[in-house]
Amino acid sequence: MSQTKYAIGVDLGGTTVKLGIVSDKGKIVQKIALDTCALDGPEKVVKQIKKGIKELLGNNKRKIEGIGVGAPGLVILKKGTVENPPNLPGWGRVQLGKRLEKEFNYPVFVENDANAAAVGEMIFGAGKKHDNFIMVTLGTGVGGGLILNKKVYRGETGAAGEIGHVSINREGRLCNCGMPGCIEAYAGNNHLVNIVNEQLPERTDSLLYKWINDEEKVLDPKLIHEAAQQDDKFACEVITEFACNLGSGLASIINLLDVSTVIIGGGVAGFGDRLFDAVKDKIKERVLKPIAPRIKVKAARLKNEAGIKGASSLVFLRG
Amino acid sequence: MSQTKYAIGVDLGGTTVKLGIVSDKGKIVQKIALDTCALDGPEKVVKQIKKGIKELLGNNKRKIEGIGVGAPGLVILKKGTVENPPNLPGWGRVQLGKRLEKEFNYPVFVENDANAAAVGEMIFGAGKKHDNFIMVTLGTGVGGGLILNKKVYRGETGAAGEIGHVSINREGRLCNCGMPGCIEAYAGNNHLVNIVNEQLPERTDSLLYKWINDEEKVLDPKLIHEAAQQDDKFACEVITEFACNLGSGLASIINLLDVSTVIIGGGVAGFGDRLFDAVKDKIKERVLKPIAPRIKVKAARLKNEAGIKGASSLVFLRG
Structure with missing residues (x-):
């Protein structure tokens, strides 16, 4: 008999609910995705989540320790209440945790998705060896989570x-x-795309100019990254400036x-060493001297399935 | 028999060591001050501290719970080690707490002076009713302490x-x-004095100009405050700008x-309502919307004897 424990992780997004059964080593052994049906209101969304969990439990023979949910918006731990998630219209307040506990009779842990991502890194990823770290999630916005003394600071x-x-x-x-x-105004995806757009007419010698104007490629952070990997000066400058803002x-x-x-x-974290080195250099330059030698900047490890894994990690942390 | 408890508070400064016996209600019942003798090196400083404590204990009949020390520099809680205090030359590392415990056979609690000030406000002052607050100490520098869940966050x-x-x-x-x-570059005393000095030649109609040039008063934060109290436009502008920087x-x-x-x-906190209102307005304007209605900006209550009281409060907090 295996000693491995399992948890269900639910990643509640504005478009898709992703669910998975995750081992205590952070391996997803089964996963599914459903439409969130956000426009049909909170009752339908809760139904979708329940449907997904039922499906996962349907032919499962593993021992499940609990259910973890990463949700957008403000989460009140007591009763696992999710408040006004920005991309789930008409939601208001839903006692999601309490309702799932009643339905499935497992312990349920709900947490804000940015915090869940941080817990995921602490339990399964780059934060394993650290009692304290600052988790930054780069995307359209710049999200964050603080792990202080091995706990989410809320x-x-x-x-x-x-x-x-x-x-x-x-x-x-x-x-x-x-x-x-705000850091988000300088390190969100939109800003990255905007500054390239703004300066592009004057950077006719850049790869980005060629790709966007001649080959009609779509400008997104990935394209900037690709250009930087080919040492395109303009793309490298943009990434360095981005990293300096974030690092400051x-x-x-x-x-x-x-x-x-x-x-x-x-x-954007996929931009690799160029980004991480520049962020690290800027931080070291700017922090108070006694802290500089201790600075570590690491890439998150959970990548694409960070949502499901982060959600499931809530069970292993608190359970 | 009184139920009141007492602690000794030691406020270790670069010039003076202030010591007092403080009740658990925050009343100083006896106090003394000695030269720090910083230039004579750490052994002499420790001697001065011991001398002060002995003097306080000499004719004391109250029940003393312990000794609290607020020290500049980095403090390591274990053994109460004080490291490289900026204004105590040649200090290095001294296990101050351990040495005082050995000498006096009381529990000794050493903490950084900014943190001790925050604990003082929590135990005796404006922070009594708050589980969480940000303590800001305005002076030549801008110091701070974070109280999170009724504890110093270190x-x-x-x-x-x-x-x-x-x-x-x-x-x-x-x-x-x-x-x-840095906030300190905008909200430290020096900046306040500097911007008045810079702009004074163009503000000949101001009270400050009259006082400094005609009456040869010394320009310091207090003088700016006095001018603002008489509604001097220039002084009010300076204080508002100062508050905006701090508030941001x-x-x-x-x-x-x-x-x-x-x-x-x-x-500078003595600048009163004008400062506090401006700081509060700026914070409310700048924070994320859901937080704004909860913002409170309060004046510290411990004032002049904050050092001794803050140090003694370490005993009541941890003892």
Whole structure:
């Protein structure tokens, strides 16, 4: 008989609910995906989640320890309540955890998706050996989670970890949140695409210019990465500037928290060493001197299935 | 018989060691001050501290619970080791806590002075009702302490809480730490005096101009405050700008930590409502919308004897 334990991880997204059975070593042994049906309202979304879990449990013979859910929006741990997720219209407040516990009779752990990603890295990924780290998830927005003393630091209401809304310039670029200079305004995907678009007419000698104008390729962060890998000067400059902005912001956070490890995930994190080295250099340059030698910048390990794995890790952390 | 408990608080400064016997209600019942004798090296400083404590204990009949020490520099809790305090030359590492415990046979609690000030506010002052708050101490520098879940948050090495070295402008004014845009570079006393000096020649109609040029008063933060109290336009502008800079930086910290209460101490905090209102307005304007209604900005209550009281509070917190 195997000693391996399993948990169900539910990654609740605005378009798709991804679910999987995950081992305590972080291996997904079975997975499915369903439409979230967000436009049909919260009751339908809850139905979809239940349907997915039933399907996973249907022909399962493994011992399941519990169900973990990573959800967008604010999560109140008590009753696993999910509040106003930004991309699930008409949601309001749903006691998701309580309802799933009642239905399936397993312990259910609900957490904000950014925090779940951080827990995933702590339990299965790049954060295993670290009691403290700052998790940054780069995407359209810049999300974050703080692991302090091997726990998610949640703040007063569960909203802590908004790394994207630390400002690096009180009179800087306007963020979607309405405020100037947020890290998100400089290190979100949109900004990356925007600055290339802005400067492209003057960079006619760049690979990016050729690809976008002559070959009609779509400009996205991946394309910038590909150009940088071929040493395109313009693309490299854009990535370096991006990393400097991110690194400057992280340096402030590190000074405040005295936490020296940063784990970076999300699509842009695939930019590899060039990005990580530049972020690390900038942090080291900017933090208070005694902290500099301890700085570590690591790539998240969970990659594509970070959502399901992160959600399942909540069970292994708290269970 | 009284049920009141007492502790000795030691406020170790670069020039003076202040010591007192403090009740668990935060009342100083006896106090003394000695030269630190910093230039004579650490052994002499330790001797001075011991001398002060002996003097306090000499004719004391109260029940003493322990000794608390607020020290500059990095403090390692184990053995109460004080490392490289910036204004105590040749210090290196001294196991101050262990040595005082051996000498006096009381439990000894050593903490960094900024953290001790935060504990003081939590136990005796404006932080009594708050499980979480951000303590800011305004002076030559901008110090800080983070109280999270009724405990000092110390970070990996005890250096956490460096609010002064959160940057509000990645290309801004150079701070003494060598980095650009730190809150300290905008909200330290020196900056306040510098901007008045810079702009004074053009503000000949201001009270400050009259006082400094005609009456040869010394320009310091207090003078700016006095002018502002008489509604001097220039002085009010300076204080508002100061508060805006501080408030912008605090907003980032609040977004990150989801902690909604700020307690401000130090000399400049005496600037009163004008400062507090401006800081609060700026924070509310800049934080993520759901946090804004919860924001509280309070004046520290311990004032002049914050050092002794903060140090003694370490005993009541941990004892």
